[in-house]
Amino acid sequence: MVHAQLDPDREVAVDPVQALRRTAFLLEREQASSFRVEAFRKAASVLLALPAEEFDTRLAAGTLTDLAGIGKSSAELVTQAAAGRTPDRLRKLEDAAGPLVEGGEALRAQLKGDLHTHTDASDGGSPLAEMAFTAVELGHDYIAVTDHSEGLKVANGLDRGRREDQLAQVEALAAPLRPFRLLSGIEVDIGRDGVLDCPPDLLERLDVVVASVHSELRMPGDAMTRRMLAAIRSGRMDVLGHCTGRMVKGGHGRVGEKGRPPSDFDAEQVFAACVEFDVAVEINARPERLDPPRALLRQAVAAGCTFTLSTDAHAPGQLDWQPYGCVRAEECGVPAERVVTTWPVERVLEWTARRRRAALG
Template sequence: MSTTTTAIAALNRAVYYLDRGFEPAAKAKAFTRAAEVAAGMDDDDLERRAEAGTLTDLDGIGPSTASVIADAVLDRPPAYLTKLEQRTRLRVSAGATVFEACRSDLHSHSTWSDGGAPIRTMAMTARALGRTHLALTDHSPRLTIAHGLTPERLAEQLIEVAALNEELAPFRILTGCEVDILADGTLDLPDDVLAGLDLVVASAHSKLSMPERPMTERLVRAVANPHVDVLGHCTGRKLVGRGRPPSTFDAELVFAACAQFGTAVEVNCRPERQDPPDELLDLALEWGCFVSVDSDAHAPGQLEWVAHGYERLGERGVDPDRILTTWDLDTLLDWCAATG
């Protein structure tokens, strides 16, 4: 491996840890920018600057990124990376046993919509983490801010997924979409398009403060759709920054509908979501709903966030048989086909 390649790999590792630790996006962008600068240099120049301590003279390389490059180039112990790895490591205690049963992640994004990595990178990371399958659920067209997929673009994506599945077998990328629940409970992709996917996550992303009754009707209509397999981040709450309060709806009715129509309730593991809240998660479990522990990852390091959800379910003693993401591929696909 060349010196430049070694440096880029170290910088990319830093980005992975930063994403895993939910660190500010600006930090990860700084390391990505440094990797771009390093890619434009030859090995000799990079080594000379590392030895002379002049990497920071280059536009786009600061003290932290320079230290990572220098450690990699000069074959020194990776001090910054070691501290970053330890600080962002996710630990599971109460959920350790059920976490060991994790086989998949049914909510992830790629650069086809608002994700930060190509499909192949997301899939290979999931495989390296021990997953046997990963659902690719980029956004649907209603979410224009996230560059949601039209039916035409989704069809193009399916071609890429098919090729990658041949390359990465036996690992499997499930074809899917995070389809938008419109204000009246309909979905923003037609039924014939959804019918051609392995798995569909339905989520509300707009008008989250609508009154309780119409929000309840909205969610019930969505989970009753035969093509919907998972109800995504059901309250839409945000816990960081300015935050966002959870939507108000009759959770008894919504979870009763999920149980009746065979739609799983997502345990969304993004640190700023942790959705549903504890009391609603308990209610979904009381209703006998299946659950899906999903990272909602938009970058490779975020795929590790499922640990948060397994910890929550471990604390509640949930049987792995109720968790879609512990099922083997054939069982999951059969369940999706039967409920759809």
């Protein structure tokens, strides 16, 4: 199912599973609570596993809610979709759906992919396949799955065994998704000493390495600068993720509504190192992050940095959050040709391959 807005002036029959997925997608897109969203995604999973004959029987008898995972709201939506009409709840969401933000259209039209996404393997809300197929439906050419590294326990970071399992999943999905490309990746934590929280041999096998600071965000500026420079100069990362760590408002249900101030570091030194070691600065499009702030983003442009524009999506509907980053990038004069995620996947992989070539000497 393509995630396109329905025509409000005509009735459109929607498959019940598609109706549930679309409802969840639109709720995620508008930043609804995860509890509301998960109910519809859970119901979709239950229906997918239900034999067609049992579905028809339960639908006729009105016993869908007897199934674990299908509540009253989900059952009503499914019943309306099965009757050949657009469910009321979905129609209201479609009617309300519109541009997330004004501006940024020119850059968004040039974007081909997303290099920072999360699944339920770490702290995301949906399986890898759901994230990938939603990206296909949105018209992306590629995304990288970048679940957290092992040391970030609060985000259920992946150890070597779970990372190996995910690599196998990525490989298994390659054929069903073609010509779309699902890239293997990681959001690796930058330790206090600047060491990346993943064995070098495993990093070398990944298509994309996003490195971010997640701990001790209030450390003194000179120490934070040394920490970031050590990571960048290691030659083992492709992207510097959400460089200031700020939150402009509460996010992920763990940060207060007042948000979190940016970390202190010497941006001139950090951006110069990014240019020298060909590390892209991430323009993080999550509405509660919008990192880096405009002043630093303009400074990175002046320094000659390359960029990625990524959503840091933790749910399928959040993959559609690119406009939040696009409008800020255009405001700050980011040239589209210096945004890696406007590049075709072959060029992206050639760019990240320099990391592996360097590791081999």
